[in-house]
Amino acid sequence: MKVRVLFFGVTREITGLREECVELAEGARAGELLDLYKRRFPRLEAMGRSLALGVNQEFGERERVLKENDEVALLPPVSGG
Amino acid sequence: MGPRWSQMIEEPEGHFFALTREPIDGRELAARLVRGEDGAVVTFEGVARSHSQGRRTLALEYDCYEPMAIQMMARLGREIAVAHAIGRVGLVHRLGRVEIGEASVVIVATAAHRGAAFAACREGIDRLKRLVPIWKKEYFEDGAVWVEGAWDAAVVKG
Numbered sequence: 001m002k003v004r005v006l007f008f009g010v011t012r013e014i015t016g017l018r019e020e021c022v023e024l025a026e027g028a029r030a031g032e033l034l035d036l037y038k039r040r041f042p043r044l045e046a047m048g049r050s051l052a053l054g055v056n057q058e059f060g061e062r063e064r065v066l067k068e069n070d071e072v073a074l075l076p077p078v079s080g081g
Numbered sequence: 082m083g084p085r086w087s088q089m090i091e092e093p094e095g096h097f098f099a100l101t102r103e104p105i106d107g108r109e110l111a112a113r114l115v116r117g118e119d120g121a122v123v124t125f126e127g128v129a130r131s132h133s134q135g136r137r138t139l140a141l142e143y144d145c146y147e148p149m150a151i152q153m154m155a156r157l158g159r160e161i162a163v164a165h166a167i168g169r170v171g172l173v174h175r176l177g178r179v180e181i182g183e184a185s186v187v188i189v190a191t192a193a194h195r196g197a198a199f200a201a202c203r204e205g206i207d208r209l210k211r212l213v214p215i216w217k218k219e220y221f222e223d224g225a226v227w228v229e230g231a232w233d234a235a236v237v238k239g
Contacts, residue, residue: 006146008144008145008146008216009144009216009218009227010216010227010229012144013227050229050231050232050237051237052232052236052237054146054149054214057146057149057152058149059236073146073149073214075146075214076216076227076229077230077231077232078210078212078213078214078215078216078230078231078232079215079227079228079230080143080145080185080186080209080213080214080215080216080217080230081127081174081185081186081206081209081210
């Protein structure tokens, strides 16, 4: 299945990506997707648990099972205001 | 000039939430929200500062996950309005490049009495800074960095 992955702020800087589509096994969890990117971009690993995940524009738990066409966002610690 | 609001939600109760790439007019936002029964209008403006940790800042830039941010702002605003029993709340955040001295965020709370309006305004900015997916980049004379903020503990608990 395909999911769309979005990057913001420092995760965009680290990956050089604004967004991309990735192919995942059926039943893959949000945390597994994050692990994929951490292996690809070690600087994400260094961010540890400060990274939050968005799934379809809501906060998503790492255990969340993803579905075809889900929108997953890698959200660095926020600094608005 | 593009559309004035990148994202905008106006609630039936009159609460107003928006993201914009243009300067924010705090007085206009307050005028939009105030009703005859209000005795207090409190406006908080967060402003781009010329120094950050001892270094001169030239400008700020804000990145945002817009569709999620506007929904989070609306949810936050509704919660605050109920919790403090105020009249109306407005939350507007600027995106893109913000010059020194310009407002990056404006929060307005209107209420019958000042106590609730002050408290709602304070809670609004405190929670917005930890819950709404917006990121700030500081431009210095010798480079630029994304500011490492912090999520509300409930967001990154598990």
